[in-house]
Amino acid sequence: MTKNILTRALSAALLGLALTGPASADIKDYEFQLVRDDIKMGEAMVDVRLVDKRTGKPVPNAVIFAKRIDMAPDSMEDMVSKIEEVPSGEPGVYRFKTRLTMAGGWRLSLGAKVPGETGTVENRLVLKATK
Template identity: 80%
Template sequence: MTQNPFTRAMTAALLGLALTSPARADTKDYEFQLVKNEVKQGEAVLDVRLIDKRTAKPVPDAVIFAKRIDMAPDSMEEMTSKIEQMPSPEPGVYRFKVKLTMAGGWRLSLGAKVQGETGTVENKLVLKAVK
């Protein structure tokens, strides 16, 4: 079967586009990690790293749109505290100021949008407040 030159050119262009387009990641390819799992009770600063699990590299410029801290690990999910996002100390690290009113287990829940990706990265991280 003979193809006309336009069909061959179009096929080649589509193949080239498919081969050069970057592979899209899934939101499951990203995760938040606490820099420290234990902090002092009271006013505290939490640093959280967002990484691409495929490369283990930090992910800068994500937009954190959901944040909550509560005592769910100690069966007190209704015990919440104020959480405020602060400027990032370095690319890929997200900083939060919290008031940990009691010693014990705390759960930090985060939701974020990663630049260039569809979907939401969501993680629940457990930390411990100590006296």
């Protein structure tokens, strides 16, 4: 009789696992990374890769809903430049067109939604504009 109860309990546990599916990732498992952190000032393209930190693989099809670039690293947070997303042609790489008006440190702030995940990926990346 005990064996029968254990068999039923094990079957119920396995069924529960099968119904819930594999564990999903946490939004903290994703991060943006600059492809290059040293960029010539003036009209510039900034490429950023969204990566699943568990696998190291790029994450395509994220929806970028927040973007800002400013000179906060050089204590000039009010020095802001326009930034727009443009097609990159490479899955998992997100490209932004901007104008880096001064040489020095620039902070790129991004917010994105990853397909199939709840929550928001938010990162602040620092790049350097050179003459």
